[in-house]
Amino acid sequence: MNPTSLLVMKTLFRIYRPVVLWFAGILVIGAAIADAVITRFTEPEFSLWLLVSSTAPRYWLMVVGIILVTMQLRQYISNGVTRRDFLIGAGVFGLILAVLAALWVPLGHGVESALLGLDGQLPAGYPPFSFSVALREFGYMLPGAIAFLVAGVAISGGYYRYGLWGGSLALLPCALPVVATEAFLGIDGQGHLSTRLVPYAVALAVSLAVTAVAAAVCHLALRDAPIRRTAE
Amino acid sequence: MIEINDLAVRYGDTVAIDRLRLSMPTGKIYGLLGRNGSGKTSLLSVLASYRKASSGSITIDGVDPFENAAIMRQTAFIRDTLDVNDQERISRILCFAGWVRSTWDTGYAERLLDVFELNPRKRISALSRGQRSSLGVVLGLAARAPLTILDEVYLGMDAVARTAFYRELLADYLAHPRTMILSTHLIDEVADLFERVIIIDRGRLVLHEEADELKGRGVAVTGPADAVDAFTAGRTVLSRQSLGGVRSATLYGRLDSDETDRAKAAGLTLGPVGVQDLFVHLTAGEVSR
Numbered sequence: 244m245n246p247t248s249l250l251v252m253k254t255l256f257r258i259y260r261p262v263v264l265w266f267a268g269i270l271v272i273g274a275a276i277a278d279a280v281i282t283r284f285t286e287p288e289f290s291l292w293l294l295v296s297s298t299a300p301r302y303w304l305m306v307v308g309i310i311l312v313t314m315q316l317r318q319y320i321s322n323g324v325t326r327r328d329f330l331i332g333a334g335v336f337g338l339i340l341a342v343l344a345a346l347w348v349p350l351g352h353g354v355e356s357a358l359l360g361l362d363g364q365l366p367a368g369y370p371p372f373s374f375s376v377a378l379r380e381f382g383y384m385l386p387g388a389i390a391f392l393v394a395g396v397a398i399s400g401g402y403y404r405y406g407l408w409g410g411s412l413a414l415l416p417c418a419l420p421v422v423a424t425e426a427f428l429g430i431d432g433q434g435h436l437s438t439r440l441v442p443y444a445v446a447l448a449v450s451l452a453v454t455a456v457a458a459a460v461c462h463l464a465l466r467d468a469p470i471r472r473t474a475e
Numbered sequence: 476m477i478e479i480n481d482l483a484v485r486y487g488d489t490v491a492i493d494r495l496r497l498s499m500p501t502g503k504i505y506g507l508l509g510r511n512g513s514g515k516t517s518l519l520s521v522l523a524s525y526r527k528a529s530s531g532s533i534t535i536d537g538v539d540p541f542e543n544a545a546i547m548r549q550t551a552f553i554r555d556t557l558d559v560n561d562q563e564r565i566s567r568i569l570c571f572a573g574w575v576r577s578t579w580d581t582g583y584a585e586r587l588l589d590v591f592e593l594n595p596r597k598r599i600s601a602l603s604r605g606q607r608s609s610l611g612v613v614l615g616l617a618a619r620a621p622l623t624i625l626d627e628v629y630l631g632m633d634a635v636a637r638t639a640f641y642r643e644l645l646a647d648y649l650a651h652p653r654t655m656i657l658s659t660h661l662i663d664e665v666a667d668l669f670e671r672v673i674i675i676d677r678g679r680l681v682l683h684e685e686a687d688e689l690k691g692r693g694v695a696v697t698g699p700a701d702a703v704d705a706f707t708a709g710r711t712v713l714s715r716q717s718l719g720g721v722r723s724a725t726l727y728g729r730l731d732s733d734e735t736d737r738a739k740a741a742g743l744t745l746g747p748v749g750v751q752d753l754f755v756h757l758t759a760g761e762v763s764r
Contacts (some may be wrong), residue, residue, distance in 0.1 A: 247544060247548075250574075250575065254574045257574070314560050317558045318559065318560070318571065319575065320524075320547075320558075321552065322571070322572055322575040322576050322618075323548040323550060323551070323575070323618075323620070324547065324548075324575060325524075325542045325543070325544050325547050327542055327544075328544060466542075467541075469520070469527070470520075470525040470526065470558070472554070472556045
């Protein structure tokens with residue numbers, strides 16, 4: 244990564260730091276309150292944390308992807324950064340965010356599990372936490388987080404580059420990473436993470452492959468995109 | 476040196492720039508003039524790497540600026556609509572420019588905020604049209620970019636702000652010489668700043684020459700109405716104004732020494748012509764004869 248891409252990545256973290264902290268804080272406080280209320284009246288047979296934190300950060304990352312193209316791209320270009328350096332810097336920034344989001348799930352699950360088991364026994368039916376479970380959760384979350392982020396960039400990139408009609412036509416192909424991830428790496432109503440239809444290795448390979456194709460197409464579309472005043 | 480060769484910019488069937496050829500020595504203040512839709516912003520957008528040319532080429536010091544990190548880093552392009560997020564505060568936008576631009580002068584930016592009476596805590600969405608333009612001037616000048624392009628940044632500015640803008644631009648240019656390109660419709664107001672003038676119309680180059688040379692293309696003749704009418708008969712008159720028995724006519728074309736002597740003998744006063752009059756003549760061709 245060259246110095247300008249590194250600068251892009253660092254400044255994006257400076258811009259998003261307060262947003263990330265607010266988002267994480269709201270998620271933690273909300274889950275803590277909800278957990279406290281639920282455990283007061285019943286023994287939960289699911290992990291509320293898994294239910295919330297495995298989906299909310301994905302959609303948040305999708306929004307980040309959209310904002311990166313519609314708002315940040317022209318800001319950086321207007322301050323003398325090339326599209327190429329922006330895309331590299333923003334790509335690394337997004338990848339780190341996705342890894343953090345993927346780590347966030349098992350970390351919270353561990354804390355929730357420890358708190359619920361304070362009296363020595365976890366509620367019956369609650370998904371137990373262990374290192375292997377944490378690894379599985381991370382392995383489940385990461386491709387989804389990347390897929391949602393890339394889909395956000397691709398969808399907004401389609402509109403930014405090709406306008407309303409072109410962007411609308413590209414909408415479905417751009418959303419394929421999300422479709423593939425949701426189809427193969429789903430979540431059940433009780434917050435249990437599970438692979439569907441195909442084994443995990445296949446699901447992971449399909450999700451990553453579709454995401455990589457979307458990222459490559461998006462790069463091709465944005466590498467020489469005219470800098471519009473606003474997304475049209 | 477900025478070299479433009481057979482540059483074309485097309486939007487579908489619309490031709491914004493049509494095989495434009497231009498050589499621009501660097502280190503000067505350029506006035507880019509043209510009517511609405513003449514292709515000014517398209518030309519500047521290509522120059523600033525905001526868009527790729529449909530055909531032809533632009534080189535800055537021999538290098539294609541598009542996606543060239545070294546050239547883009549040294550270019551500041553301020554559009555009439557700012558490339559900022561409306562929900563952000565001025566202070567945040569200046570802070571961001573400071574993070575990204577190595578040439579950014581924070582102290583100067585703060586001083587310009589004072590000059591234009593901009594409150595750094597205000598959000599962009601709360602700024603008036605003129606204040607947004609003033610912020611554009613701050614972003615453009617404090618960037619201290621070797622190639623500074625200001626595209627109609629005066630929109631909505633009141634007379635006081637515009638005067639401050641012209642004063643600051645000139646002072647900063649003298650302190651930090653660089654290439655500045657100003658696109659404007661307020662021609663006479665800014666004309667004294669220009670070292671060179673470029674006029675384009677319908678995407679084509681109409682004229683590119685030194686500002687003083689351009690002003691010498693015409694002459695303002697003032698005196699008794701009858702004497703002025705007699706002297707201007709048969710010549711290209713760009714504009715005519717009368718007050719009582721005194722008339723002033725702007726002529727297109729240079730006067731030779733005999734004509735100058737004849738005018739003086741007739742009691743007429745000769746003066747420089749406004750760039751705006753020449754611009755109107757060159758782009759609209761609406762003259763009285």
